[in-house]
Amino acid sequence: MNHLSDRALASAAKLILTGLAALLAGCRQPGPAPAPVTARWPVMSTVAELSLPVGATNLPRLQPIVAGCFDAVENRLSFFRETSDIARINRQAGTGIPVAVAAGTADVLAQALSVARESGGAFDPTVAPLMRLWGFRGGVTNLARPAHEALGGTLALVDWRQVTLVVTAAPPHAAVHLARPGMELDLGGIAKGYAVDQAYDALLREGCSVFLVNLAGNMRGRGAPAAGRRGWRIGIRDPLQVQAGAWLGTLTLEDGEALATSGNYERFVVVEGERVPHIIDPRDGQPARGLISVTVLAGSALEADALSTALFVLGVDQRRTVLRAHPGCGAVYLTDTRPPRLRVTPELHGRFRPAPGWKTAVEWVD
Ligand code: AMP
Ligand code: MG
Numbered sequence: 001m002n003h004l005s006d007r008a009l010a011s012a013a014k015l016i017l018t019g020l021a022a023l024l025a026g027c028r029q030p031g032p033a034p035a036p037v038t039a040r041w042p043v044m045s046t047v048a049e050l051s052l053p054v055g056a057t058n059l060p061r062l063q064p065i066v067a068g069c070f071d072a073v074e075n076r077l078s079f080f081r082e083t084s085d086i087a088r089i090n091r092q093a094g095t096g097i098p099v100a101v102a103a104g105t106a107d108v109l110a111q112a113l114s115v116a117r118e119s120g121g122a123f124d125p126t127v128a129p130l131m132r133l134w135g136f137r138g139g140v141t142n143l144a145r146p147a148h149e150a151l152g153g154t155l156a157l158v159d160w161r162q163v164t165l166v167v168t169a170a171p172p173h174a175a176v177h178l179a180r181p182g183m184e185l186d187l188g189g190i191a192k193g194y195a196v197d198q199a200y201d202a203l204l205r206e207g208c209s210v211f212l213v214n215l216a217g218n219m220r221g222r223g224a225p226a227a228g229r230r231g232w233r234i235g236i237r238d239p240l241q242v243q244a245g246a247w248l249g250t251l252t253l254e255d256g257e258a259l260a261t262s263g264n265y266e267r268f269v270v271v272e273g274e275r276v277p278h279i280i281d282p283r284d285g286q287p288a289r290g291l292i293s294v295t296v297l298a299g300s301a302l303e304a305d306a307l308s309t310a311l312f313v314l315g316v317d318q319r320r321t322v323l324r325a326h327p328g329c330g331a332v333y334l335t336d337t338r339p340p341r342l343r344v345t346p347e348l349h350g351r352f353r354p355a356p357g358w359k360t361a362v363e364w365v366d
Pocket of ligand 1: 122123124125127131186187188189190261262263278279280281282305308309312313
């Protein structure tokens, strides 16, 4: 996904040749439009972008501020960095020793646990042992489906209710403990959204009023990139088309809104000849089924990120409890059916504009 303009299309087309198609594709919009200025850089094994309005000159000053926010979040929340809060918590699982963590870590974890509760465990920040079992997160890529016993044993380690988060007025202020040895936290479904919110707040503190932050499709915008626009118009990538500029449709981010997409097409392993997406349903230990992607519009990037992962697991029919807990959030689902359908929730009426090729596939759900 990207904000849309003619020049963005041209520059994106070049970058796609360098293999960054998933993130950087642009799109044509009616009439000539000057492009916003954009910085792109690698972070967290993916690509980050900061876009500022046409003619902005402060990109060199602001980009390091955003990059600094992303690095700080990665240092604290990375699953792999030994010194991160998450790695330290995981090493003490089942020991009875609570691990002191930064206030920010406690905040993300608290929000992850709320979404876990709202979603009946479809979103679960303790999903890591299942990720390993299916060959992600440093697990062995099995090539065969996990045996019944292995699945049962692993499922016993995945339970957000066995996470204790204690927040106190006195130091250390926040401490976390996982009840059973072998349990592990994995905030991969929420951390990028949190990082984008951190960058958003930092840019506001700098007095910046028009910008778009994008971390691997987790986006949050402020203001509009050019006069006469309502906000940042974002193309939702069509994962069934390989060429650049193929969109399911567009959504315009108005002040402070955020967008995130979870999909089965970017990260996966192949097990018994079948693609297994990197989102697992913790309720049965199986890879989430039924959808190709889900895009969520929300009031913050953390909310969009967590909800897109949760809704990818829950599917269209089980979404209500989660969406009710997050008023104003809406979703565009691309179903894994033949032919695929675009199912859109009512909150996005008048907001989601399907691309011409997708108009007849749209179904507004109640
Ligand atoms: P996203 O791309 O935001 O949907 O996040 C996918 C990442 O979330 C995966 O790479 C895992 O780290 C993590 N994850 C996978 N399944 C779940 C789940 N059911 N609940 C919470 N996090 C998950
Ligand atoms: Mg997510």
